[in-house]
Amino acid sequence: MRLSNQPTSEATPNEPVKPSGGNLLVLEGLQTYIGQFHILQGLDLAVPEGAVTVLLGRNGAGKTTTLKTIMGLTPPRQGTITYRGESINGLTTYQIARQGIGYVPEDRGIFREMTVEENLLLAARGESRAGYRTHLANCLDLFPDMQRFLKQKAGTLSGGQQQMVAISRGLMTGNKLLLIDEPSKGLAPIVIKAVMDALEKLKRQVTILLVEQNFTMASTVGDYFYLIDDGHNITNGPMDQLVADTELTRKYLGVGFA
Ligand SMILES: Nc1ncnc2c1ncn2[C@@H]1O[C@H](COP(=O)(O)OP(=O)(O)OP(=O)(O)O)[C@@H](O)[C@H]1O
Ligand SMILES: [Mg+2]
Incomplete structure (x- = not known):
């Protein structure tokens, strides 16, 4: 598998790993088990700095497990995880988060009984008051609607509003890398568009x-x-290559884009 993000026309699972420069995160040969189940079976992946890398695959392919493995929630039995050129294998989830990696889980991970503001304050733990204000202003720039429901309990929000809060939580400590799991899940098309627009803006600030x-x-x-x-x-x-490959997208993603 190539880690350079250069075009690969065929599956090349046995190609030697060659991490390239400019990658913020590199996963090599990850083997992750959940109980006795062997879920990630030698996964390689490189995330170039300043870009959005999308992890795709059928249901049960191991996408969420990959993110959890990076965060130390399901640590790998074998393989290496290198972030900014240093191994983060064996670190606790807390230590990994402190390195500047934010995780926005599939279930959004917000505290439903707390207000949006409290959710954001909690996510900004350890930041100075000025830092909190700067990050909050940035989030409100990305999601202007959030201003309206800052004082509302998060559990009362719509799915789209909760997703905005979930992504904002990942931005409250000035993270350099965000891992975001299926932000569009369960959202109406118009709300998906709003999240998409926010991600387009966000990609200028963080690697995703x-x-x-x-x-x-x-x-x-x-x-x-x-x-x-x-x-x-x-x-x-490159994403353009996948868009053009209708055979591949039909086979693995169940969609055609011709
Ligand atoms: N707690 C668990 N116990 C046993 N097997 C699990 C557990 N969590 C995940 N798995 C299995 O691991 C495999 C990968 O799951 P994962 O959640 O990573 O897939 P995914 O690609 O995120 O799928 P989806 O598109 O449905 O979210 C699946 O076969 C799943 O059944
Ligand atoms: Mg998943």
């Missing part, structure tokens, strides 16, 4: 590894893609 099954969002926001299946790499490259 995005799991996204909505192909319109994935192909609009994404610069690079990795396609995985059954815990293995299938192929990777």
Whole structure:
């Protein structure tokens, strides 16, 4: 598997790993088990700095497990995780988060009984008051609507509003890398568009590894893609290449884009 994000026309799972310069995060040969189940089976992935890399694959392919493995929630049994040139293997989730990696989980991970403001304050733990204000202003710039429901309990919000809060939580400590798991899940098309627009703005600030099954969002926001299946790499490259490959998208993603 190539880690350079250069075009790969065929699946090349046995190609030697060659991490390239400019990658913020590099995963090599990840083997992750959940209980006795062997979920990630030698996964390689490189996330170039300043770009959006989209991780795609069928249901159960191992996308969420990949993000959890990076965050130390399901630590790998083998393989290396290198962030900004240093290994983060073996660190706790807290230590990994402190390195500047934000995780926006599939279930959004917000505190429903707390107000939006309290959710954001909690996410900004350890930041100075000035830092909190700067990050909050940035989030309100990305999601102007959030101003209206800052004082509202998060559990009373719509799915789209909750997603805005979830992404904002990932921005309250000035993270350099955001891992976002299926932000469009369960959202109406118009709300998906709002999240998509925010991600377009966000990509100018942070590097993003995005799991996204909505192909319109994935192909609009994404610069690079990795396609995985059954815990293995299938192929990777620039997003344009995937959009053009209707055979591949039909086979693994169940959609045609001709
Ligand atoms: N707690 C668990 N116990 C057992 N198996 C699990 C557990 N969590 C995930 N798995 C299995 O691991 C595999 C990968 O799951 P994962 O959630 O990473 O897939 P995914 O690509 O995110 O899928 P989806 O598109 O449905 O979100 C699946 O076969 C799933 O059933
Ligand atoms: Mg998932």
